[in-house]
Amino acid sequence: MANCSIRALWILNNQDTVVFSRRFSVVERRWRLACKRDNENSKDGENQISSLLPNDSEFTTAFIERKKREGSSRGFGFRVVQSIEGSDSWVDDPITRHIISLHINKDEEKGEKYFLWPLVMHIRNLYCILILPLVEPRHLKSYEKMCNRSDCGSCIGEEESLPSLLLDLPCITGSFMVAHTIGDVITGDSVEPEVLASVAPSVGGLLDSLTGSIGIPSMTTRAKTVAAPVAIPNSSGAVSGSATSDNSKISSRLADRDALCTFITNALPF
Numbered sequence: 001m002a003n004c005s006i007r008a009l010w011i012l013n014n015q016d017t018v019v020f021s022r023r024f025s026v027v028e029r030r031w032r033l034a035c036k037r038d039n040e041n042s043k044d045g046e047n048q049i050s051s052l053l054p055n056d057s058e059f060t061t062a063f064i065e066r067k068k069r070e071g072s073s074r075g076f077g078f079r080v081v082q083s084i085e086g087s088d089s090w091v092d093d094p095i096t097r098h099i100i101s102l103h104i105n106k107d108e109e110k111g112e113k114y115f116l117w118p119l120v121m122h123i124r125n126l127y128c129i130l131i132l133p134l135v136e137p138r139h140l141k142s143y144e145k146m147c148n149r150s151d152c153g154s155c156i157g158e159e160e161s162l163p164s165l166l167l168d169l170p171c172i173t174g175s176f177m178v179a180h181t182i183g184d185v186i187t188g189d190s191v192e193p194e195v196l197a198s199v200a201p202s203v204g205g206l207l208d209s210l211t212g213s214i215g216i217p218s219m220t221t222r223a224k225t226v227a228a229p230v231a232i233p234n235s236s237g238a239v240s241g242s243a244t245s246d247n248s249k250i251s252s253r254l255a256d257r258d259a260l261c262t263f264i265t266n267a268l269p270f
Contacts, residue, residue, distance in 0.1 A: 004174030005134040007031055008053055011186065012128040016064050018056040019127075027134050028053065038137035047144070049137045050114035054104045062102040062116070063130075073121070073128060075100065091146050093162045098122075099172065100130075101143065117143050120175040124183030131179050133171035 005027045011020040028051075035051040042048065054062065067073055069087055074097040076082070076089035083089040086103070088096035101117035117140055120131040142165055166172055 004171040005030070006175065006178065007132045007134050009132065009178075009182075010056070010059055010130045011182070012060070012063065012130070014126040016060060016067070018060055021056055021059070023053055031134060034137055047141070049140060050106070052104070052106070052114060054102075054116070058104050059102070062104050066100065066102055073123065074098075086147050088147070090148075091143075091162055095162060095166065098176075099166070101147070115140065115144050118169070118172060118175075120172060120179055122176065122179035122183055124180075125187050127183065127186055129179045129182050129186075131175040133169075133175045135169055135171065139165060139169060 006024060007027050008023040009021065010018055013019050032051040035049045039048045063073075066075070066088075069084065070076055070089055071082065075087075077094040077097040079090055079092040088100055098121055099118045100121050101115060102119060103113045104116055106114055116132065118133065118135065120133065122129045122131075142160055143162070146160065146162060146165075
């Protein structure tokens, strides 16, 4: 699980309503197998890891409950008087304002819940984007343990601390990149995309369905055709140097965009 794979993503509006969600079945199969192995090897009395994902209604309810418990969407970030055991602020680390957890009601009558973490949260204008990357069950257990320990903050030299746990999860960085990119797309802050011939698989299917579901024109309709480069005879050395510099900048931007598209394609399997 060393690579960055995403189990699911949700986008909520400013009324805490899910306007878009996507679950990735290929990644979920890997998560279910990992949970099954971990539960089979767990000791008697040890908490079992749930392989479930919430539906949109359950997710919204859990998000609103956390918002009330933590004072805002971001949360306190530090352990305060209002913090309760099992919450993100109980961990006493400001990163919990950006990487959150949710307690999902599995059976409200029986009081059964399961734990969802890590949810990478990015708030952009009126939208809240939440990405759930694939981690190992032991990572989930470690964070759940931190949410219920009596001491406060991350002690120096401590084996189980949130910074050391996140250091073992490069998928967190990848999830932030995906969240920021999606935020640019749905708010229209991204540069107008150019239509380029490429052998790499396109991510337009996800982005078009994402933007279309919340009333934003698809990327296809907003794309611009790139004119073929025209060779112009150089009249001076200065003009030649300027053209070479511009070409290198354009090539660099294209390479960066291709690298980002490739990353998103690998992180969001179809």
